[in-house]
Amino acid sequence: MSLAAYLDQSAEVIRAAVAHVPDAKMEEAVRLCVTALRGGASLLVCGNGGSAADAMHIAGELVGRFVKERKGLNCICLADNPATLTAWANDYDYASVFARQVEAYGRAGGVLIAISTSGNSPSIVQAAEKARAMGVSVIGLTGEGGGKLAPLCDVLLDAPSKTTALIQQVHICLYHYLCGAIEAEMAGL
Secondary structure (H helix, E strand, O other), X not given: OOHHHHHHHHHXXXXXXXXXXXXXXXXXXXXXXXXXXXOOOOEEEEOOXXXXXXXXXXXXXXXXXXXXXOOOOOEEEOXXXXXXXXXXXXXXXXXXXXXXXXXXHOOOOOEEEEEEOOOOXXXXXXXXXXXXXXXXXXXXXXXXOOHHXXXXXXXXXXXXXXXXXXXXXXXHHHHHHHHHHHHHHHOOO
């Protein structure tokens, strides 16, 4: 496949997301995050592999800044601490590494942004289950349909694709929009 063909394919999936992810879903995701932050609760973000990098990216935009100068926002990437991840995975199991951190850092009224391109990652599903049990809202970023994560989500933002790389490209657009909207609300713009 040529670069031009790949970029056309990427643009096609991003264009499809316009109809697939309605404004109302994104507005609800923004509302949940802003309500949590204004109430003093954390936004927790988790993912594996490339989705862990996306989780770090989201936390970086919110703790640091996205576009506007403003105070730092309470957002924790659960993939950021290798000592916690490896100790828990070694002593117990990997599937519960994020659920354990949700237990530690989450509180009712907070939000978990759970990223899984398939929606079926056991560590992400367990984190969402723990969040729900604690009264933490769940925003899922997944591929089409949301997999096992879908029924655990208060808001499902599912990219209209089954191809991991294309899903991740849509996720970047979705979470950049989410970060910008949260920042605008929290900066009083």
